Amino acid sequence: MERPKASKVRAVALLLAGALLVAITIVPTQAVLVVEDVDTGEQYITQPVDDGSTVGLEYMHSVEKSRVYDEYRVSGETLVNTRMEFESYGWGLPSRVNVTNVNGTLVYEPDEPITELETLSVSPGEIAGHTLIVDDRQYDLVAAANANDVRIHIERQSLMTMLL
Numbered sequence: 001m002e003r004p005k006a007s008k009v010r011a012v013a014l015l016l017a018g019a020l021l022v023a024i025t026i027v028p029t030q031a032v033l034v035v036e037d038v039d040t041g042e043q044y045i046t047q048p049v050d051d052g053s054t055v056g057l058e059y060m061h062s063v064e065k066s067r068v069y070d071e072y073r074v075s076g077e078t079l080v081n082t083r084m085e086f087e088s089y090g091w092g093l094p095s096r097v098n099v100t101n102v103n104g105t106l107v108y109e110p111d112e113p114i115t116e117l118e119t120l121s122v123s124p125g126e127i128a129g130h131t132l133i134v135d136d137r138q139y140d141l142v143a144a145a146n147a148n149d150v151r152i153h154i155e156r157q158s159l160m161t162m163l164l
Contacts (some may be wrong), residue, residue, distance in 0.1 A: 003095070020033065031074065032146065032157045033134055038149040045144055047134045049154065050075045056133035057141075064090035067105075072120070077154040081114040083107065120152040 026035040033055060035045035049055070053074040061068050064144070066087035072079040085105050089095050108114070122141065124130040130141040132152070 030157055031077070031154055033074070033152065034155055035132065035139075035145065035150050035152050037065045037145065038151050040041050043145065044150065045139055046157070049134065051075060053135055054133070055079060055152075057120075057130065057131065058126075059128040061086070061088075061093070061130060062125075064088045065091075065110065066090070068093070072117075074154055075116075077118065077156070079117045079120055079152070079154065081117070083109045084114065118153060121149065122152060123149045 011155065031049050031051075033045070033049045033053075034043055035046045036043045051074055055072040055074060056066065056069060057072075058069045059067070060100050064087075067085070067157040068087075069083075069085040070081060071083035071085075074080075085107050086093050087105055089106075094108050097108055097110070099108045101107075122130060123147050124147055126142060126147060128142075132139040132141045132144075
């Protein structure tokens with residue numbers, strides 16, 4: 001009589017262990033910043049992030065030939081543009097907003113988000129020298145993407161996806 005009871009307990013334990021394994025490997029659990037090719041979807045960079053993580057894009061303005069830095073905060077699956085730094089006014093840069101001059105760098109950091117994006121599209125270029133900064137880790141976006149157009153976004157990935 002003891003035998004059937006032990007085999008039932010073992011079967012239930014195996015079933016629970018299997019369900020847990022499936023949940024861990026398939027269910028999306030971790031937020032990840034993904035940099036992928038616009039045309040092919042090939043992923044060049046995947047970096048785990050948390051709510052509040054900082055994502056920066058630094059590059060050389062094509063006309064002004066001066067540094068530009070755009071800073072985003074991760075909020076769920078949204079990139080919230082919270083700060084811009086630039087060294088001169090030029091095409092595409094804010095010219096009618098209140099900025100602070102910090103050692104020659106113009107800083108635009110309004111109380112409200114500058115913009116909120118689900119996807120950030122970037123055309124990394126040799127001249128601009130785009131650098132992606134995720135928290136304190138820097139990526140040469142031009143080299144990583146072979147200067148191909150990329151889409152940057154946050155997605156939730158399973159442990160299995162992250163390990164592969």
